[in-house]
Amino acid sequence: MAPALSMDSNSWDVISFAVDKGHGVKGLADLGLHTLPKQYIQPPEEQIINSTIVTDDSIPVIDLSNWNDPNVAEQICNAAEKWGFFQIVNHGIPIEVLENVKEATRRFFALPAEEKNKHSKDSSPSNNVRYGTSFTPKAEKALEWKDFLSLFYVSDDEAAALWPSACRNETLDFMKKSQFVIRKLLEALMKGLNVKEIDETKESLLMGSKRININYYPKCPEPELTVGVGRHSDVSTLTILLQDDIGGLYVKKLDTDAWVHVPPIDGAIVINVGDALQILSNGRYKSVEHRVIANGSRNRISVPIFVNPRPRDIIGPLAEVLESGEKPIYKQVLYSDYVKHFFRKAHDGKETVDFAKI
Numbered sequence: 001m002a003p004a005l006s007m008d009s010n011s012w013d014v015i016s017f018a019v020d021k022g023h024g025v026k027g028l029a030d031l032g033l034h035t036l037p038k039q040y041i042q043p044p045e046e047q048i049i050n051s052t053i054v055t056d057d058s059i060p061v062i063d064l065s066n067w068n069d070p071n072v073a074e075q076i077c078n079a080a081e082k083w084g085f086f087q088i089v090n091h092g093i094p095i096e097v098l099e100n101v102k103e104a105t106r107r108f109f110a111l112p113a114e115e116k117n118k119h120s121k122d123s124s125p126s127n128n129v130r131y132g133t134s135f136t137p138k139a140e141k142a143l144e145w146k147d148f149l150s151l152f153y154v155s156d157d158e159a160a161a162l163w164p165s166a167c168r169n170e171t172l173d174f175m176k177k178s179q180f181v182i183r184k185l186l187e188a189l190m191k192g193l194n195v196k197e198i199d200e201t202k203e204s205l206l207m208g209s210k211r212i213n214i215n216y217y218p219k220c221p222e223p224e225l226t227v228g229v230g231r232h233s234d235v236s237t238l239t240i241l242l243q244d245d246i247g248g249l250y251v252k253k254l255d256t257d258a259w260v261h262v263p264p265i266d267g268a269i270v271i272n273v274g275d276a277l278q279i280l281s282n283g284r285y286k287s288v289e290h291r292v293i294a295n296g297s298r299n300r301i302s303v304p305i306f307v308n309p310r311p312r313d314i315i316g317p318l319a320e321v322l323e324s325g326e327k328p329i330y331k332q333v334l335y336s337d338y339v340k341h342f343f344r345k346a347h348d349g350k351e352t353v354d355f356a357k358i
């Protein structure tokens with residue numbers, strides 16, 4: 001049973017309520033707490049109020065209406081090198097698909113905790129479907145103000161059997177309708193690395209597996225003391241992120257200690273380079289640190305698709321990149337080892353990629 005509203009959030013077991021019983025931070029928000037439970041208080045250096053935010057610069061916005069325009073590929077490669085992040089407009093994913101997946105996300109998180117918790121690590125019949133809160137609560141010193149459902153795609157049949165019906169069709173549809181633009185983006189990025197075509201081996205390495213997450217960041221008491229998602233880079237090759245109109249995603253500006261906001265643009269999708277592509281490109285394309293702030297007045301949702309190598313792929317700098325004599329800065333690693341390393345620790349900025357450094 002949920003604790004009484006008037007209860008001091010530090011006098012009952014917040015972890016048991018939010019993490020173990022599956023109420024999540026949405027459950028905490030629904031209690032109408034006025035103070036942030038101490039388990040969510042981040043160290044001062046992780047609080048965004050203690051960071052430098054720049055407002056006179058922003059990540060590129062790239063118009064994809066004409067793939068035959070050579071400028072388009074050039075802009076994509078430049079953005080991946082200089083920012084590691086960009087937004088795309090006129091990308092061809094129908095607006096209804098985006099609206100439907102946002103609505104499905106709200107529908108899933110509005111379900112009772114018992115229903116959502118059927119998909120938790122302890123109750124889910126498969127590791128490929130996981131409902132949870134924060135990132136890795138057991139490994140974190142301070143929790144993150146986020147609930148999520150993570151869906152690793154294996155097949156339509158498996159999705160039909162295991163994915164929650166509240167959001168199954170809409171998440172699958174978003175994944176499928178984004179396939180064309182994912183391939184075109186990767187083709188453009190590969191041309192920039194002297195890779196002429198995406199053959200079967202490259203296809204596996206670049207886009208052999210996909211995971212779609214739906215994230216819910218409820219309104220938070222004392223939001224400046226915590227984070228929605230802590231500083232991290234993604235372990236994917238590319239991430240395709242749909243955000244709603246609330247905002248709150250910040251990206252680190254390369255070679256500086258400053259952060260820039262990613263403003264929501266109607267109908268746009270945010271694209272970022274992940275660690276796997278940084279490694280494959282031997283550091284040319286940048287997997288950049290990012291984080292999400294908590295919001296004191298509104299609920300936010302986001303839907304990232306992580307486009308990845310297959311778990312059994314070995315990733316390392318591509319032969320085409322090293323052809324010219326460039327020295328490899330990363331070794332060859334088994335992708336599932338890399339991902340396990342990422343999941344077993346708290347978010348820690350750019351440190352995951354050290355796992356693959358020579």
Ligand SMILES: CC(C)(COP(=O)(O)OP(=O)(O)OC[C@H]1O[C@@H](n2cnc3c(N)ncnc32)[C@H](O)[C@@H]1OP(=O)(O)O)[C@@H](O)C(=O)NCCC(=O)NCCSC(=O)/C=C/c1ccc(O)c(O)c1
Nearest residue numbers: 127130135138150211235236306308311336339340343344
């Ligand atoms: C991921 C692995 C390697 C895990 O292997 P396995 O040996 O089964 O380990 P496991 O016991 O299930 O998980 C290990 C730990 O990772 C955590 N974990 C596993 N999956 C997830 C998940 N989807 N979300 C959060 N934590 C997870 C668990 O909490 C485990 O810790 P613990 O609960 O035992 O303390 C396996 O499932 C696999 O091969 N999957 C396919 C490859 C894959 O999924 N690639 C995806 C890459 S991109 C990706 O998934 C990104 C996710 C993400 C989430 C939140 C963020 O904030 C964020 O920035 C990023």
Ligand SMILES: O=C(O)CCC(=O)C(=O)O
Nearest residue numbers: 215229243249292302304
């Ligand atoms: O919610 C967002 O805008 C970003 C989430 C994110 O960085 C992630 O899930 O990896």
Ligand SMILES: [Fe+2]
Nearest residue numbers: 232233234290
């Ligand atoms: Fe991320």
